[in-house]
Amino acid sequence: MAYACGMADILPDRLSLDPRSPWHDAALLERGVGIRFNGSERTNVEEYCISEGWIRVVVGKSLDRRGNPMTMKLKGTVEPYLQDA
Numbered sequence: 001m002a003y004a005c006g007m008a009d010i011l012p013d014r015l016s017l018d019p020r021s022p023w024h025d026a027a028l029l030e031r032g033v034g035i036r037f038n039g040s041e042r043t044n045v046e047e048y049c050i051s052e053g054w055i056r057v058v059v060g061k062s063l064d065r066r067g068n069p070m071t072m073k074l075k076g077t078v079e080p081y082l083q084d085a
Contacts, residue, residue, distance in 0.1 A: 011081070014048065014050070023047065031082055031084050032082065032083030035078065035080055036080075046058055048080060049078070050078050054074060055076075055078055056071045056074075059072045
């Protein structure tokens with residue numbers, strides 16, 4: 001499920017901060033996307049998927065072998081929202 005341009009209320013089912021990801025959307029991220037996970041605000045989310053019910057968060061300062069931050073997948077209720085709305 002993708003969002004339609006110009007519709008401020010609809011966010012994509014999946015979104016990533018990583019520019020190499022096929023789910024990265026720089027224009028949308030510039031507007032500011034907030035995440036409510038299981039009812040609480042999360043500020044360290046790297047990627048989310050609404051339909052599968054998970055977020056990927058950075059774990060500490062550890063890096064993987066490619067120099068990317070280590071992440072962990074958490075399952076629960078994902079509620080993205082636009083911060084400029």
